Amino acid sequence: xxxxxxxxxxxxxxxxxxxxxxxxxxxxxxxxxxxxxxxxxxxxxxxxxxxxxxxxxxxxxxxxxxxxxxxxxxxxxxxxxxxxxxxxxxxxxxxxxxxxxxxxxxxxxxxxxxxxxxxxxxxxxxxxxxxxxxxxxxxxxxxxxxxxxxxxxxxxxxxxxxxxxxxxxxxxxxxxxxxxxxxxxxxxxxxxxxxxxxxxxxxxxxxxxxxxxxxxxxxxxxxxxxxxxxxxxxxxxxxxxxxxxxxxxxxxxx
Amino acid sequence: xxxxxxxxxxxxxxxxxxxxxxxxxxxxxxxxxxxxxxxxxxxxxxxxxxxxxxxxxxxxxxxxxxxxxxxxxxxxxxxxxxxxxxxxxxxxxxxxxxxxxxxxxxxxxxxxxxxxxxxxxxxxxxxxxxxxxxxxxxxxxxxxxxxxxxxxxxxxxxxxxxxxxxxxxxxxxxxxxxxxxxxxxxxxxxxxxxxx
Numbered sequence: 001x002x003x004x005x006x007x008x009x010x011x012x013x014x015x016x017x018x019x020x021x022x023x024x025x026x027x028x029x030x031x032x033x034x035x036x037x038x039x040x041x042x043x044x045x046x047x048x049x050x051x052x053x054x055x056x057x058x059x060x061x062x063x064x065x066x067x068x069x070x071x072x073x074x075x076x077x078x079x080x081x082x083x084x085x086x087x088x089x090x091x092x093x094x095x096x097x098x099x100x101x102x103x104x105x106x107x108x109x110x111x112x113x114x115x116x117x118x119x120x121x122x123x124x125x126x127x128x129x130x131x132x133x134x135x136x137x138x139x140x141x142x143x144x145x146x147x148x149x150x151x152x153x154x155x156x157x158x159x160x161x162x163x164x165x166x167x168x169x170x171x172x173x174x175x176x177x178x179x180x181x182x183x184x185x186x187x188x189x190x191x192x193x194x195x196x197x198x199x200x201x202x203x204x205x206x207x208x209x210x211x212x213x214x215x216x217x218x219x220x221x222x223x224x225x226x227x228x229x230x231x232x233x234x235x236x237x238x239x240x241x242x243x244x245x246x247x248x249x250x251x252x253x254x
Numbered sequence: 255x256x257x258x259x260x261x262x263x264x265x266x267x268x269x270x271x272x273x274x275x276x277x278x279x280x281x282x283x284x285x286x287x288x289x290x291x292x293x294x295x296x297x298x299x300x301x302x303x304x305x306x307x308x309x310x311x312x313x314x315x316x317x318x319x320x321x322x323x324x325x326x327x328x329x330x331x332x333x334x335x336x337x338x339x340x341x342x343x344x345x346x347x348x349x350x351x352x353x354x355x356x357x358x359x360x361x362x363x364x365x366x367x368x369x370x371x372x373x374x375x376x377x378x379x380x381x382x383x384x385x386x387x388x389x390x391x392x393x394x395x396x397x398x399x400x401x402x403x404x405x406x407x408x409x410x411x412x413x414x415x416x417x418x419x420x421x422x423x424x425x426x427x428x429x430x431x432x433x434x435x436x437x438x439x440x441x442x443x444x445x446x447x448x449x450x
Contacts, residue, residue, distance in 0.1 A: 004371045071272045076433045096268045250372040250390040
C-alpha cells in the first residue's frame with residue numbers, strides 16, 4: 001500500500017542549516033549533510049532543503065552542498081529557493097537532486113513550470129504555493145509569504161498541474177509557525193481538485209495535526225521544520241502514532 | 255568487481271553512482287561498448303520518457319549492446335520498462351528482453367498518477383531476499399509492467415504490478431533502490447552478489 005510521507009524541511013544559508021537543531025548524536029548541528037543522514041536514519045521519507053541565501057556566490061556553495069547531500073543521503077530529496085530558470089535547475093539535478101521546488105518565480109513567470117517539466121520531467125517539478133486567507137479567499141503570496149499576488153490558491157494549483165508540475169507543496173501562511181495544526185479545509189479541497197500528490201505544510205504542532213492532515217485533509221505527505229529540529233517530536237514517535245491510528249506509513253525498525 | 259553504469263540521457267545516473275560509492279563498489283559511467291561488455295555487472299538506470307530514450311539508445315547503438323550482454327544486468331525504473339517489448343508511453347517499441355508490454359496506470363478509485371512515494375513489496379522471490387517482503391521501497395512512475403511469469407516481486411497500486419522481474423541474466427526493478435534507504439541497499443547488494 002502506498003504510504004503517507006513525512007518530510008523534514010531544512011533552511012540553508014551559506015551551506016549551513018539556519019535554525020539551530022537540537023539533536024542527540026549529532027557532531028555538528030549546522031551541517032545539513034549530517035542532519036539529512038540523521039533524519040533518513042530516523043525514518044524520514046523525503047527531505048527538503050531550501051536555500052535562503054540570495055547571492056550567486058552562495059548558489060555555487062549550494063550546488064556543492066547538494067552534491068554532498070546526494071552522495072550521503074539514501075532517500076529522495078527536493079531542493080528549492082531562488083530557482084528562476086532552467087539554467088538554475090540543471091546544475092542542481094546534475095549534482096543529484098531528485099526534485100526542485102519553485103515558488104515566486106513560477107508566479108511571476110508561469111511558463112517556467114512548462115519549461116522545467118518539459119526539460120526534466122514532471123516528477124522533478126514541485127510547485128510550492130504560499131497562501132493566506134483574505135476576505136474568505138485563499139490568496140497566493142510570494143517572497144516568503146510577504147507579497148500578495150492576484151492569484152487564487154485553487155486556480156493557480158490547477159494551472160500548475162496543467163502546466164506540468166508533478167507535485168504541490170501548499171503552505172498556509174495563516175497557520176505557519178502557529179503550531180495549531182495544518183489548514184485542513186483547503187488541503188481537502190486541493191486533494192479533490194488535483195490528481196498530483198499534495199504536501200501539507202505550515203502549522204504542525206502535535207502528532208494529531210499530522211493525523212488530521214492525512215485523514216481529513218487527505219494530504220499525500222506532510223512537511224515540518226522546527227517541530228523536528230528541536231526534538232519536540234521525533235520522526236519515530238510520529239510514525240508509531242500514525243501507524244497505531246491506522247494511517248499507512250513506512251515503518252522503519254531502526 | 256567492476257560495475258558499468260550505462261551512460262545515456264537518463265535522470266538518475268548520478269544517484270545510482272552515489273549508491274555504488276556508498277556500497278564501496280568500483281564503477282564507471284560509460285557508453286563505450288567495450289567497457290560495458292568487460293564489466294562484471296551492468297546497471298541500466300532510467301528516469302525519463304520512453305520514445306526519446308529509445309531513440310537515443312539506438313542512435314548510440316546501445317540497444318544492441320544491451321540485449322547481447324551475458325553478465326548480470328539490472329534495469330531500474332525506465333530501464334526496466336525499456337527492457338520490455340513495447341511501452342504505451344508514446345507507443346514505443348522497446349528492447350524486447352521481456353515479452354511484456356508496459357501500460358499506463360488508469361485510476362480506478364481516484365488514485366493519483368504518477369505512483370509516487372514508498373510502497374511495499376510482496377511475494378519476493380528468486381534473487382530478492384525473502385526478508386524484503388513487506389519492506390518499503392521508493393517509486394515514481396506513471397507506467398507499469400503487469401504481473402507475469404518473470405515477476406519476482408509484486409506491489410499494489412491501482413492493481414498488482416511487477417515491482418521486480420528476472421529472466422536469464424536480466425534483472426529489473428520498477429522502484430529506485432538507489433533512493434530506498436536500507437531496503438534499497440540490500441537489493442543492490444544482492445544484485446551485486448549474483449555470480450557473474
